[in-house]
Amino acid sequence: MSAPTPHARRLSADARRAQILREAAQLFGSHGFNGTTTRDVAGRVGITEAALYRYFPSKEAMYQAILDERMAAPDLLQPLEAVAEAGDDRAVFAGLALTLLRSVEEDPSILRLVLYSALEGHQLARPFQEGRIRRLREFLERHIERRIRDGAFRAIDPLLAARAFIGMVVDHLIVREVFGQRDRYPQPPEVVAEAFVSIFLEGIRSHG
Numbered sequence: 092m093s094a095p096t097p098h099a100r101r102l103s104a105d106a107r108r109a110q111i112l113r114e115a116a117q118l119f120g121s122h123g124f125n126g127t128t129t130r131d132v133a134g135r136v137g138i139t140e141a142a143l144y145r146y147f148p149s150k151e152a153m154y155q156a157i158l159d160e161r162m163a164a165p166d167l168l169q170p171l172e173a174v175a176e177a178g179d180d181r182a183v184f185a186g187l188a189l190t191l192l193r194s195v196e197e198d199p200s201i202l203r204l205v206l207y208s209a210l211e212g213h214q215l216a217r218p219f220q221e222g223r224i225r226r227l228r229e230f231l232e233r234h235i236e237r238r239i240r241d242g243a244f245r246a247i248d249p250l251l252a253a254r255a256f257i258g259m260v261v262d263h264l265i266v267r268e269v270f271g272q273r274d275r276y277p278q279p280p281e282v283v284a285e286a287f288v289s290i291f292l293e294g295i296r297s298h299g
Contacts, residue, residue: 115153120203158219184288192280244295259287
């Protein structure tokens, strides 16, 4: 491993901590929790493992800090509550799709972290999955169920319908970010969201 650079030593404690988490998130997203070592993270940051331990006592602590940062992000559903109450279906589905698309575009490592945590059965990731991902599906499920009662949507299974819509968006993200096909799907988030919303709503709306 190369020696720490002078620039690395000039960073403040907060800046160094942020740098460690940024590099660790990329490594966890590329190699998983089990496939990443503290030596890997220290090497990417340009410091020794001993210096790394002054900020985080273990790999688990780094992983937890990364997930805590994501959990502390603004509530993704709050802007959608009002449009859902107003029965604005297009705004609800477009807003949710754009939320997912933009969040991954701004932080591609989050998708890989979620996928790796599921594959590895990592217990540290469970609060994140329960607190963020599951809440998105349950919100959409409740909205679909309410709109079925209103007569706006056909009588379909709300849970499966919610998973179908989110599945379209997540599949698009996986193809772009995990399989590296950004060139094949270069459309901006707004265009992707509009296409998926139109396809989905035309399929579930009640025409009676």
